[in-house]
Amino acid sequence: MDTENIYSACSWSPTRQEDCRYTSHVKIFYGVSNRGAWSLGSNLILKERSIEPPNFEAANLRFLTENTSIPIPKIVEEWQEDDGAYFMLTRRIQGLPLNEAWPTLSNADKDRIAKQTAEYLSQLREHQSIRRESLGGKPLYSAFLFPNGYGIGHGPLLSDDELWAEMSLALTNVPEEARQKLRQRMPTATPYTFSHCDLTNVNIVVNNGNLAGILDWKSSGYFPVWWEFTAAGIGLGQEDTEWKDLLRKFLPDHTEARNFWLDLFALRKYPKLNERGLTFLNSCGLSMPNQS
Template sequence: MAPASELPKRDSDQLIPIRTQKKGPDDWKGLTDSKERRRRQNRINQRAYRQRKRAEKLGLPINAEEAESSTASSSSSQSSSQSPPTTALTTRSNCPTPDQTAALLDLFSKTAYQSYILGSPTSDHLLTLAKVNVFRAFASIMSTLGMPKHHEWMHDDAISPFTLLRPGFTTPSTIPLTLRPTQLQQSIPHHPWLDFFPHPRMRDNLIRAGDFDDEQLCMDIMGFWDMSTESCGLLVWGDPQDLGNWEVSEEFIRKWPPLGEAWPTMSETDKERVAKQTDEYVTQLRELQSSKLESLGGQQLYSAFLFPNGYGIGHGPFSSDDELWAEMSLSLSLSLSNVPEEIRSQLRQRMPSAAPYTFTHGDFTNVNIMVHNGNLSGILDWESSGYFPVWWELTAAGISLGKDDKEWKELLRRYLPDHTEARNFWLDFFALRKYPNVDERGIRFLKSCGLSLPNQA
């Protein structure tokens, strides 16, 4: 972000001022009722919007000027309108060009930064900046898909270019995996804005749903054109092509609930459908593989059930199964009495090969599965994802939290790739972490190896 001294200077002599004078009924100074204050602010913004539109129809440059929020009368509003403009955009048509839109967004970001370094940050800047980030993320995705300069994609009756197969657009093979059009996107006509979600399964489910309120979904996601909304449903913290950089707000989750809340009211057909759709999504993820056991970007892996030390501790990267086992076996030393080497050796021999190291979400707990109208609409909590043993997805799906989650994962495992041998290995491994206070499973493992507990020797 550029410092304030480098902010672009504007020639105010060539701009047409738009004064947003607050008359008596719109004066919100001193109001304690937040809803009434927001209603009056909304009325002021709408008046300014209409003024800008009238100027745009004349093809004239615009100076969008906001009166200071502390102004309480028409006279003080008129006085404030004499101050230097804070935002400017040259418009030559009814709609700004993509370059002009990008310039406006960049100018707002710089203005927000300027207020910060001057020691006068405002909550309005913070709230709007969060919404701008989502807007810019979708604009970036549009650019990646090859669509930013085609205004027809914004019309209500527009159809996705992936369905139309129009010439000149980026071919699917050159698009990042998270944005690459699915078979459904290429076969069923739909509006282009559904292509902007960096989540293949969510795109497919929105296309399947067909009859959902797309305007409401847009409002819930962006919160940008609703003055009564102080937050947006999605937040983005980095490269929008990376699912790990997206965050879902509490408001959005309440309206588009996770599987954990919807499960008791879902029909068996809907439950089966969500399980199948989750498996289809897992299949897409498993196309991503690595030569190392690592998180994205070569970072450490996190799993309280595969490694020692519990939650929040990173491990790796690892370049081989032996390195993986060396780290896993540290868990067998956490008990008061270490597991004898003979038992460790027997357990190591039963560990299936971890290769190919496959991209894995790692936590399909029902609260991380979002559903809408009986379909999978999203998957949350990617902080534990990474390149894990090829069998870890199925194995982790055997760890449940509560009755509903157990039912969900039992159903899900029917559709996931079969790695029963690996799951049995991990269950034995997990049982021996409590050695010598092992449960029945641990005792069965010892007997199968011709071994016994110390007090039974």
Template sequence: MASENICSACSWSPTRQEDCRYNSHVKIFYGVSNRGVWSLGSNLILKERSIEPPNFESLNIRFLAERTSIPIPKIVEEWQEDNGTYFLLTKRIQGHTLSEIWPTMSGADKERVAKQTAEYVMQLRELHSNRMECLGGRPLYSAFLFPNGYGIGHGPFSSDDELWAEMSLALSNVPEEIRLGLRQRMPSAAPYTFTHSDLTNVNIIVDNGNLVGILDWESSGYFPVWWEFTCAGIGLGQEDKEWKELLRKHLPDHTEARNFWLDFFALRKYPNLDERGLSFLNSCGLSMPNEA
């Protein structure tokens, strides 16, 4: 008999599953790269991943639990295996992710959740550092702020010039004149403010039309004061875009910084620029070399 495919999650073959009446209530519901997330019944969540950074979730959760009233997961246990695998066991926040229920929510409920989320985020606005860093002097991780490589740590940084020097590594193909024009538009990063940096709709838990939890703090840290508003403009799909447009209405306005970042992110593709990148060149009175 030909060998059967073994499930990578439960290690059982199809035949073994068919021959057993047991129906497990331990389910994997998310997996990407080297990580997975399991529901253990209805009350616990188990995260499994490598020990490679960014892996600061438990550190950040404990930090925020002491300093804010933000509804965050409660840690039950964490441990590391000899093979370099890390586990984090937390209490499950009861409710539904915003991504699950967005199409069925009323406009009033959507507005209420956005306002409640912003009110909690305002507690983060009071948490400052003298450097842009993750807790304990660890580097920052963001593929959107530093798009020159995924999973690479950056910083800490103590000034706008240090931040720009790192960001501009993604613009190595861009002529210096264009880079200088963009640098002049970069708003000051101070005060360096604790930032979630991924308020996507899958990280917002809602119950009965109210916010009850904010998840996924593993990459949070002290970023430029404008970064929460700016990255809340990065929509991952139409519904997430709608959610973040609503959320930004209730956050401190950093539209100037968001426009700066949008131009920066567009220029990283130079010379294969999209409409945004070409528009920036035109606004500076510049043109592509072959158009001069």
């Protein structure tokens, strides 16, 4: 009896692979939480996940295809299994993820790719809503804009007061004086603008020194007008930070909003504040409570 472990992703064991002349061109290349992505040869990508939100990528891709010229994956088919598993098959955008290509690109290439990305994203600003929501009036999900927990839906929201009420859920332990001062600094969120919100370098595909595609639209929707710029300031590693610093130079400037959000994000850890959080607290004339 074969007592080897069977790989759950493909149902084969090492012995089965060694005893077979078949070499698979179906490869899993991404997996996190309840999601996985497979390359099917060189032309197709298969994504598998649960039906739990946020799972709005197909609707968002169709919306973008109908209303923009942004280079995005083309849907071949999508379906749902009886057990709740969801699949989406798309055409692969030919090229390399920016995180792989970055070390080989010239500064001129990097500038061109950032400018091309920003130019395509400018098309999104034509698509606005009176509410902060996903397509179809569904909630949006962002653990950065709403740092009170992952996988929690928010909205639809109609006003800055409603937006603040949701954002400030992460600040329940912060002194009220500091909360009020931060609220006074929050720029108006309107017009709610369709935004990608996750322009990390792994979601940018490049080919021959040019932008070839923008991936991963599952959590996109109508966010505050300043959120695309602000989210592009969240670097996930050195090269991703370099990329986003460059990209922001070509996006509409919302530095004031970004600084507001950085202070909110720092205060969420109260009373265990970093230097930014302590600086903001001191600006309110407050000091840390005696924790001895």
